[in-house]
Amino acid sequence: MLKNVSRALLREGRKVYKHKLHSKPNFTKNNYDVVRGNYNYVEEEHLNYFRSLLGESRIFTDLSDLEKYNVDWNRYLRGASQIVLKPKTTEEVSKILTFCNHHRLAVSPQGGHTGMVGGATPVFDEVIISTELMNEIISLDEKAGILTCLAGCVLQNLDEYLAERNLIFPLDLGAKGSCQIGGNVSTNAGGLRVLKYGNLHGNVLGLEAVQANGVVLDFLTCHKKDNTGYHLKHLFIGSEGTLGVVTKVAVQCKLRPKSLHVAFLGLQSFDKVLQTFYKAKQDMDEILTAFEVIDAPSMDLVTSKLELESPIGDYPFYVLIETTGSNEEHDEEKVNQFLESCLKKHHILNGTVTGEISKARGIWQLREKIPEAFKYDGYVFMYDISLPLDHYYKLVDDMREYMGDKSHRVYGFGHIGDGNIHLQISVKEFSPEMKSFIEPYIFHQTKKYNGSISAEHGMGFLKAKYLHMMKTPETINLMKNVKQMMDPNGILNPYKVLV
Amino acid sequence: MLKNVSRALLREGRKVYKHKLHSKPNFTKNNYDVVRGNYNYVEEEHLNYFRSLLGESRIFTDLSDLEKYNVDWNRYLRGASQIVLKPKTTEEVSKILTFCNHHRLAVSPQGGHTGMVGGATPVFDEVIISTELMNEIISLDEKAGILTCLAGCVLQNLDEYLAERNLIFPLDLGAKGSCQIGGNVSTNAGGLRVLKYGNLHGNVLGLEAVQANGVVLDFLTCHKKDNTGYHLKHLFIGSEGTLGVVTKVAVQCKLRPKSLHVAFLGLQSFDKVLQTFYKAKQDMDEILTAFEVIDAPSMDLVTSKLELESPIGDYPFYVLIETTGSNEEHDEEKVNQFLESCLKKHHILNGTVTGEISKARGIWQLREKIPEAFKYDGYVFMYDISLPLDHYYKLVDDMREYMGDKSHRVYGFGHIGDGNIHLQISVKEFSPEMKSFIEPYIFHQTKKYNGSISAEHGMGFLKAKYLHMMKTPETINLMKNVKQMMDPNGILNPYKVLV
Numbered sequence: 001m002l003k004n005v006s007r008a009l010l011r012e013g014r015k016v017y018k019h020k021l022h023s024k025p026n027f028t029k030n031n032y033d034v035v036r037g038n039y040n041y042v043e044e045e046h047l048n049y050f051r052s053l054l055g056e057s058r059i060f061t062d063l064s065d066l067e068k069y070n071v072d073w074n075r076y077l078r079g080a081s082q083i084v085l086k087p088k089t090t091e092e093v094s095k096i097l098t099f100c101n102h103h104r105l106a107v108s109p110q111g112g113h114t115g116m117v118g119g120a121t122p123v124f125d126e127v128i129i130s131t132e133l134m135n136e137i138i139s140l141d142e143k144a145g146i147l148t149c150l151a152g153c154v155l156q157n158l159d160e161y162l163a164e165r166n167l168i169f170p171l172d173l174g175a176k177g178s179c180q181i182g183g184n185v186s187t188n189a190g191g192l193r194v195l196k197y198g199n200l201h202g203n204v205l206g207l208e209a210v211q212a213n214g215v216v217l218d219f220l221t222c223h224k225k226d227n228t229g230y231h232l233k234h235l236f237i238g239s240e241g242t243l244g245v246v247t248k249v250a251v252q253c254k255l256r257p258k259s260l261h262v263a264f265l266g267l268q269s270f271d272k273v274l275q276t277f278y279k280a281k282q283d284m285d286e287i288l289t290a291f292e293v294i295d296a297p298s299m300d301l302v303t304s305k306l307e308l309e310s311p312i313g314d315y316p317f318y319v320l321i322e323t324t325g326s327n328e329e330h331d332e333e334k335v336n337q338f339l340e341s342c343l344k345k346h347h348i349l350n351g352t353v354t355g356e357i358s359k360a361r362g363i364w365q366l367r368e369k370i371p372e373a374f375k376y377d378g379y380v381f382m383y384d385i386s387l388p389l390d391h392y393y394k395l396v397d398d399m400r401e402y403m404g405d406k407s408h409r410v411y412g413f414g415h416i417g418d419g420n421i422h423l424q425i426s427v428k429e430f431s432p433e434m435k436s437f438i439e440p441y442i443f444h445q446t447k448k449y450n451g452s453i454s455a456e457h458g459m460g461f462l463k464a465k466y467l468h469m470m471k472t473p474e475t476i477n478l479m480k481n482v483k484q485m486m487d488p489n490g491i492l493n494p495y496k497v498l499v
Numbered sequence: 500m501l502k503n504v505s506r507a508l509l510r511e512g513r514k515v516y517k518h519k520l521h522s523k524p525n526f527t528k529n530n531y532d533v534v535r536g537n538y539n540y541v542e543e544e545h546l547n548y549f550r551s552l553l554g555e556s557r558i559f560t561d562l563s564d565l566e567k568y569n570v571d572w573n574r575y576l577r578g579a580s581q582i583v584l585k586p587k588t589t590e591e592v593s594k595i596l597t598f599c600n601h602h603r604l605a606v607s608p609q610g611g612h613t614g615m616v617g618g619a620t621p622v623f624d625e626v627i628i629s630t631e632l633m634n635e636i637i638s639l640d641e642k643a644g645i646l647t648c649l650a651g652c653v654l655q656n657l658d659e660y661l662a663e664r665n666l667i668f669p670l671d672l673g674a675k676g677s678c679q680i681g682g683n684v685s686t687n688a689g690g691l692r693v694l695k696y697g698n699l700h701g702n703v704l705g706l707e708a709v710q711a712n713g714v715v716l717d718f719l720t721c722h723k724k725d726n727t728g729y730h731l732k733h734l735f736i737g738s739e740g741t742l743g744v745v746t747k748v749a750v751q752c753k754l755r756p757k758s759l760h761v762a763f764l765g766l767q768s769f770d771k772v773l774q775t776f777y778k779a780k781q782d783m784d785e786i787l788t789a790f791e792v793i794d795a796p797s798m799d800l801v802t803s804k805l806e807l808e809s810p811i812g813d814y815p816f817y818v819l820i821e822t823t824g825s826n827e828e829h830d831e832e833k834v835n836q837f838l839e840s841c842l843k844k845h846h847i848l849n850g851t852v853t854g855e856i857s858k859a860r861g862i863w864q865l866r867e868k869i870p871e872a873f874k875y876d877g878y879v880f881m882y883d884i885s886l887p888l889d890h891y892y893k894l895v896d897d898m899r900e901y902m903g904d905k906s907h908r909v910y911g912f913g914h915i916g917d918g919n920i921h922l923q924i925s926v927k928e929f930s931p932e933m934k935s936f937i938e939p940y941i942f943h944q945t946k947k948y949n950g951s952i953s954a955e956h957g958m959g960f961l962k963a964k965y966l967h968m969m970k971t972p973e974t975i976n977l978m979k980n981v982k983q984m985m986d987p988n989g990i991l992n993p994y995k996v997l998v
Contacts, residue, residue: 171797198702219974232978263773330833456726
């Protein structure tokens with residue numbers, strides 16, 4: 001029923017909004033209520049210093065070259081930066097920051113620039129420090145599984161490097177082909193493997209970061225247990241580049257599992273999704289790597305816009321389960337018994353399962369490519385929310401009702417295993433009025449259900465002004481004190497997180 | 500060979516040192532080079548305030564009542580505190596700290612007082628704030644596995660509460676019968692399950708802490724993913740009560756495994772221990788919960804002093820392996836195949852395995868009770884060290900050679916899976932000269948092997964002065980700035996961590 005309604009709205013949507021794909025976003029400073037901070041402007045003398053430090057080839061000032069650094073992945077935001085610097089070493093980052101701090105030049109640190117909340121996109125004319133040339137692996141202790149690398153390494157490259165050595169990176173996400181580990185750490189990226197391997201606060205063994213004043217902090221320990229003094233590395237995990245620039249990372253990697261199974265299931269309702277999740281934990285907790293849900297409108301979007309196909313036909317909800325383990329036969333038996341039991345109990349209506357990697361990848365596309373399909377669906381207001389599982393899908397129902405015919409698609413998908421849903425509202429085009437209609441209403445609803453308004457994407461630019469909804473005044477006060485202590489001139493990533 | 504030497508020395512040791520068991524330690528302030536800070540002394544007016552706040556029954560001033568709060572678990576340290584306060588609520592903790600901060604009274608926060616480095620033991624006359632009456636469970640979300648409780652809950656009580664609900668606490672350690680979760684969090688306790696469940700930075704979802712000035716910080720989120728602002732809870736995980744008093748904790752608990760197996764193996768050398776560890780990871784990574792090593796002198800100590808017995812006879816090294824999973828049959832098959840393969844490859848000489856909980860507990864006693872046996876072995880200098888696995892046991896060999904006949908037992912046991920060894924040096928009795936002979940030599944050796952001088956015990960009082968060996972001046976400077984920001988009067992747990 002739900003699905004039919006969505007489909008009807010969609011047909012219209014598809015026709016009207018397709019042309020928006022390659023549109024050029026307005027300057028953020030014009031679209032949003034934001035005032036430039038009291039920073040100096042980049043002048044010739046500053047450029048001369050940067051040239052002497054990096055040489056001409058690692059400074060970009062041509063505006064067309066700057067496009068990809070100024071415009072976010074979703075093409076919703078546009079900074080007005082005039083310069084990108086590409087250091088190769090920690091020392092260069094340190095010198096750049098020392099100089100910018102002294103001359104009061106605002107700085108926007110940038111990794112793969114794949115964030116969803118504008119955390120790495122400049123707002124005004126910040127100096128962009130791109131870590132893309134800091135892409136070396138420093139060392140790998142194969143036996144202990146400890147990888148140490150520079151911040152600009154692309155996640156997928158790291159995982160491929162590890163795969164050849166029988167190891168696996170504990171983090172995986174849709175943007176893996178572009179995102180960089182420094183950005184992942186700075187945003188405390190979550191993604192698809194948190195259920196099995198936990199979060200970066202647990203998996204990052206050590207890091208190196210440069211403070212606003214250029215001081216290099218060496219927290220590069222490589223021990224699973226190290227209780228010598230305050231655990232200050234965590235200040236840099238998830239503070240989105242506002243307290244320092246992460247330059248190196250040491251990560252605890254895991255043994256690459258020998259066996260992998262992916263199941264794709266069709267279900268009647270969200271209640272059945274939950275029942276299936278609890279059953280999966282009971283039956284195969286130790287091999288459960290991912291448990292993802294996709295609702296019908298999300299599936300419709302990704303299949304219709306990207307020419308993919310559901311391998312099992314149409315259902316109100318879909319679940320993607322991945323298991324990994326050390327024993328192919330045991331895993332297969334567990335998965336099959338689980339599926340049989342789910343069918344018998346009527347938790348699921350249909351399902352397919354594969355142990356072949358290529359087929360498994362094909363199924364994962366259905367889940368991972370959903371964000372790519374946003375571009376073909378008008379303007380998409382995106383929310384990344386944590387909710388207690390009992391309320392997990394209720395928020396989508398609420399927002400669908402609230403939006404009425406103002407939206408042609410309200411949909412949700414995400415990581416059930418972590419209580420994390422990605423909720424989208426597709427509209428014809430961006431307008432401040434529409435934004436005000438949706439926000440902060442959606443955040444109030446989230447709060448009503450004891451949820452968090454940012455699960456894994458961070459606050460960045462787009463959510464910063466709602467921080468007070470999630471944090472007490474005492475916490476915000478402490479955040480401000482920490483910021484003041486670490487970056488008294490406020491040069492690091494202004495207009496983000498704390499505003 | 501090694502074992503025979505140790506045995507010979509031990510016979511003497513047993514005779515001479517047994518009377519030391521119930522000895523009364525000297526005042527720490529007399530035994531160590533430490534100067535009282537510029538704090539006020541507790542006076543009648545202060546007592547009157549505490550009485551009005553807590554009533555007579557929750558204030559201890561009788562010195563015999565104070566014994567267990569002033570003397571550490573190992574009976575090596577003795578504080579000179581005159582008062583213990585026992586708040587029941589966060590509000591009371593807040594009022595106590597506000598008052599102490601205003602009146603410049605130093606404070607020593609204390610949980611179960613089971614630490615090994617004197618982190619919770621007062622040094623001079625600090626006001627002890629004991630959390631032992633803050634022992635309520637606030638809530639449990641059974642489906643999500645999220646337990647929220649006050650800081651004074653005893654770890655074993657929490658695990659038993661969870662066991663009845665089919666859940667398991669992600670932390671387990673020898674002191675579980677006495678240690679409190681607030682102390683566990685404040686010291687970032689490691690223990691026996693880190694290999695499987697990771698550390699507290701990953702498992703603590705949220706906490707509440709009171710700052711030195713009485714301000715309550717509510718970080719009590721219950722989401723696995725929550726990227727709204729700085730992740731400041733980590734400042735309180737492992738800072739040993741020097742930045743605030745943890746009052747509530749929310750922890751991600753796991754589903755209680757249905758199947759448990761414990762194997763106890765005898766091995767010829769440490770190289771064989773490592774080969775067995777790598778093989779265990781290859782063969783049964785997803786069910787491997789613990790991989791512990793015990794050397795012959797450790798086994799000799801625990802069996803001879805506590806009347807326990809090795810179930811497999813005498814070997815140079817022993818390994819205890821625990822596996823847990825969802826399928827009894829699969830797990831048993833994996834464990835048996837692994838053991839057969841280890842025997843065939845001559846990794847192990849002998850072994851026993853059980854799937855019965857009572858027998859498994861019996862085997863665990865051999866490992867968990869080793870620290871209890873220290874008391875019967877003279878004065879034991881204890882070290883808790885992280886080392887790359889290739890150097891893991893080398894440090895024990897080094898120290899045995901270095902000590903020569905100055906020690907009757909140099910021995911090591913610990914968590915191979917985390918690279919964490921507990922290294923002990925037993926001598927006749929404590930003397931500052933002996934301490935100077937051992938330290939900092941042992942820490943220099945540790946550093947030479949790229950190790951950490953505190954894996955899971957923290958710096959506390961006993962290791963604080965060696966912080967500079969592990970942290971750069973820039974890091975220590977930042978630690979000092981954080982301490983100054985959070986506790987400008989320095990009332991919280993002085994003489995610990997940062998000195």
